[in-house]
Amino acid sequence: MTQSTIRLGIIGHGAQGGNYSSFLSQGRVSNTTLAAICDVDEGKRAKADEYGVPFFSEYLELLDSGVVDAVVTTVPHYLHPEVTMAALDRGVHVLVEKPAGVYTKQVRQLLDHAASKPELTTAIMFNQRTNPLYQDLRELVQSGELGKLRHTNWIITTWWRPQGYYDQSEWRATWGGEGGGVLVNQAPHQLDLWQWICGVPKSVFAKLAFGFRRDIAVEDEVTAVVDFGEGATGTFITCTHDLPGTDRLEILLDGGKIVVDKSNTVTVTRLSAPEQELSKSMDMSDVMRIFSGGADTSTLMSTTSKTYDSSWGDQHPTVIENFSANILDGTPLIAPVEDGMHGVRLANAIHLSGWTGAEVSIENFDEDRYLAELNRRIADEGKFDVRTEN
Amino acid sequence: MTQSTIRLGIIGHGAQGGNYSSFLSQGRVSNTTLAAICDVDEGKRAKADEYGVPFFSEYLELLDSGVVDAVVTTVPHYLHPEVTMAALDRGVHVLVEKPAGVYTKQVRQLLDHAASKPELTTAIMFNQRTNPLYQDLRELVQSGELGKLRHTNWIITTWWRPQGYYDQSEWRATWGGEGGGVLVNQAPHQLDLWQWICGVPKSVFAKLAFGFRRDIAVEDEVTAVVDFGEGATGTFITCTHDLPGTDRLEILLDGGKIVVDKSNTVTVTRLSAPEQELSKSMDMSDVMRIFSGGADTSTLMSTTSKTYDSSWGDQHPTVIENFSANILDGTPLIAPVEDGMHGVRLANAIHLSGWTGAEVSIENFDEDRYLAELNRRIADEGKFDVRTEN
8 A cells, every 4th residue: 555644434423423523633643534424423423523524324325435544433332343244345445443342143253244344454442551651561461570470459440420421311321221330331442451451251150230339230340350271360450439439459470469550650669589489488476577577578579669650642553554554564462352252252252141140151151041131121221223233 | 163273184285285384373363363274295295294184195184184173175176165065074064275166066066065054154265365456346246336237358368378387387287187277276366256246147158269378288268258148248368378467357237337356446427317317408419529538427427446456365265264263153255155166157257158159048058068078078088087077
């Protein structure tokens, strides 16, 4: 490809789409230009006029117009697969907004479709992967320097949302319109990062509370325990009703421990040898000395701490730039669309465990049962049509 | 009772019993004197001679001797009920070492027996309840000032034990000799404190790893999620293989949040009104202002922090003094023996969930099934006799 910039269309000009058109129109993504805006709300035409780009109220017209090389799907989660597949069918590259879909069956269809179009780029907006903190953390864990995982615990409750947020529109926080609560809307970032860093768990058991402290149908409180196999486990706590909020990730490995506070400070304790080796050479008198402060623990472990600057404002432009660079010159993607499956499957499995009260396999996830249970809730709700397979 | 001091006998002069006889012989408990030592190991007679108190190798002889008013049961956990009941039958008051027993059926027998002897004092050594930090914390939560519980998470992995600790004796970390691992030996303190502060959960699901990073038969790694009812949940993580160790307790309530770090620093965030009321009066623009730092959050919440001095060395003497005071003048007990049931039942339920892979009711705990499953493990191990009911 000899062109040097990608013409990007925005499908869905709500809060997130509006954010993208704003920074694109300011020229903040060097290899990408804002080329068109699409929204079912005609009222958004004024914004397109302001930016001097064509407006479409029908996304297929935008895709057929020839004015874009690529689109980003800032539409309600359920529509991500449908819009993505239509774009790919027309030779248009797609940056899929997270989550890739609401349930694994529709995400699988999206992925199969994308795989059948290898000449097109399909990526997903996991903007938090561009955070240097999480990139360093993944590198540290995946390098194996600290050995195998023992357990990991993430309390991520900094997703406070007031009742007014849920009352903004009819589809929000419904089974039929949004497909879930904090697991589908807010926590997908951490559901991705956690698995990106620590690996994909094999099963999950979860306690969910639906409309716990908000007047909504879906979950605003989640406590999940996952099994990574070979005795390694994890817990994931999230909610939208914790105003002070906690963001604390701990990872215990054979060779040390990592604690990330507030997504900005990483404290790494490195043991001088794998913990089991240290264990074999010590007895209870050593324990008494260590815990009474009478031993020099610097021979056993050392701790370093690093605080990262916030990278928040640059994350979305960086993902769009990377997406366009992949189209232009094959630069490896930060988040290929296939990676979108993990977060949706874990969120689905957490839902299914919460609904059934039983542990749920992630390795052999029963996606038919999930869709049937989801549809039962959509039908009971009575506001939206039940979902067919896609 | 007109006497002013209690003559205390120590049954079982191992590490803990030796600690008690040491500080009692130093006169550190004003209302209690060391009156006798009992151990199956004749080698401990020298210590009794040193302290100038009678030595018994048979605990029934000590109980019948008339030289003690009360005893403390620093014997292997399985024996606590048997020794306690024999003492009560002889009119001797008992301070039961924690845990009250290994399984709920034997603890129930102990409690029934104690209840039939209301004229005698039966208490349990929950020494950490004397820690002013946990007393203040319980008062704060139980007072209702911060409203109802939403969730609570305790990572308590400061119980590091090397392989040499487990290799000290044959009974340690076996099903037949000890009845479990970290849940039975180290974590009972926190299993008690957690329920004392936050309430008794209704059910539990747990992932346990047995001999995970130690060469033992029992659990050295525990991840449990509990359900307190009405959507409130908790997680409890403990292990004996985390050398740096974490001790972090978080409690989220309707009116604020409490975080306890390292069992010495308590940070309390109080909301200016119950969170649901604040939620109802705010919308997404408030959220953006708060999280971008553009709002004055002091009108929404205030945070205080307090660091406590270590009370470690005084805890056990304080419990013994309280126990003796209860005998002498009816001073209310810090930990009546009935309170010993909660921790044993929760530990049993965590075991049973880990063994069966299913959520286990605590409210209607199936103690017959627990004992059957425990006995199956004792039989497979082949080192000790299976347990009858007591």
